[in-house]
Amino acid sequence: MSENNPFPNENNTGHFWDDTLRELSNDPPGWWRIGFHASWLWCIVYFFLYPSLPTLDLEGYTKGSMGWTSVSEYKEDLAKIDQVRQKWEDRINDPETTPAMILADNELRNYTVRSAKVLFGDYCSACHGSGGAGNSARSATESGYPVLADDDWLYGGTIEQIQMTITNGRKGIMPNYGTRLSEAEITDLAKHVVALSEGSEHAAGKELFMGPTKGGCFACHGMDAKGMDALGSANLTDAVWRFDVAGGDDHRQASALHTIAHGVNSELIDKASRNAVMPAFGPLGTRDLGAGTIKKLAVYVHQLGGGQ
Numbered sequence: 001m002s003e004n005n006p007f008p009n010e011n012n013t014g015h016f017w018d019d020t021l022r023e024l025s026n027d028p029p030g031w032w033r034i035g036f037h038a039s040w041l042w043c044i045v046y047f048f049l050y051p052s053l054p055t056l057d058l059e060g061y062t063k064g065s066m067g068w069t070s071v072s073e074y075k076e077d078l079a080k081i082d083q084v085r086q087k088w089e090d091r092i093n094d095p096e097t098t099p100a101m102i103l104a105d106n107e108l109r110n111y112t113v114r115s116a117k118v119l120f121g122d123y124c125s126a127c128h129g130s131g132g133a134g135n136s137a138r139s140a141t142e143s144g145y146p147v148l149a150d151d152d153w154l155y156g157g158t159i160e161q162i163q164m165t166i167t168n169g170r171k172g173i174m175p176n177y178g179t180r181l182s183e184a185e186i187t188d189l190a191k192h193v194v195a196l197s198e199g200s201e202h203a204a205g206k207e208l209f210m211g212p213t214k215g216g217c218f219a220c221h222g223m224d225a226k227g228m229d230a231l232g233s234a235n236l237t238d239a240v241w242r243f244d245v246a247g248g249d250d251h252r253q254a255s256a257l258h259t260i261a262h263g264v265n266s267e268l269i270d271k272a273s274r275n276a277v278m279p280a281f282g283p284l285g286t287r288d289l290g291a292g293t294i295k296k297l298a299v300y301v302h303q304l305g306g307g308q
Ligand code: HEC
Pocket: 120, 123, 124, 125, 126, 127, 128, 143, 144, 145, 146, 148, 152, 153, 154, 155, 156, 162, 165, 166, 170, 171, 172, 232, 242, 275, 276, 277, 278, 279, 281, 297, 298, 301
């Protein structure tokens, strides 16, 4: 190859191919050399400043002169965020602060709603659905879980009532009428209840509903059948059904019939009773979330759409 070098004046290595391709030994360009030296210099500087090499003991490593670690940086950042949060948390946790006061203060309310969203996801949405959209029942004795984002309340939608619901839980009780009334009477009552929800009534059923000895339903559901907050007795005149689990064309009537015959939360005396228990999250509950967290959740539920 190198016998007939056609470029004798160039700094070549004597390697030629096909008389046109040749390997030279010129210095690389200046910009490239600066880059190269800067790189290894940086490696050395980095090596002294930052943690870099593992040492012989299993968890050891060279610490670097700055003492930096990604974990300590993360912790510092967290501490900064906590500092910002602390001022809001202190106000919420102050026993003097009521949920109504939180609602009235725009900034505090915004902070509360944002931080409660996660709490609701952790503690509530398994039953009430994300965003309080509710969950329907999967069997006749299961109750399903009420929508919290509408303005239809069993136990009342004021901020104080919602706070009370979350703190102490709720367990509305309705007796089972299957042992006291005839099948025909229960059917009349079911027809009446369905009629009520459609804006009319059923004469024989109404008589039982208002009759003090037989049905006596008004005692809990009210003379106007609109329910009472204190008892959690459902409003029977609206089209929102708490228990609507039977299939078929007359599912409304069949569901009402089941509720009337077997009651609600009466499983001690009737195995087919509807089951509808809202667990307590205050000191009486199995999991006490603490007053501050409950205030946050009450504010969150209140602003979902139906707060009064
Ligand atoms: C184990 C399931 C379950 C969990 C968890 C649960 N709930 Fe409930 N909740 C219910 C049931 C069932 C009812 C309806 C009780 C009834 O029908 O009498 C209810 C009712 C309520 C009501 C009253 C609704 C009304 O119409 O008056 C509110 C408010 C409420 N829950 C908020 C919450 C919040 C906030 C959480 C989370 C801290 C939560 N719930 C967690 C099952 C649950």
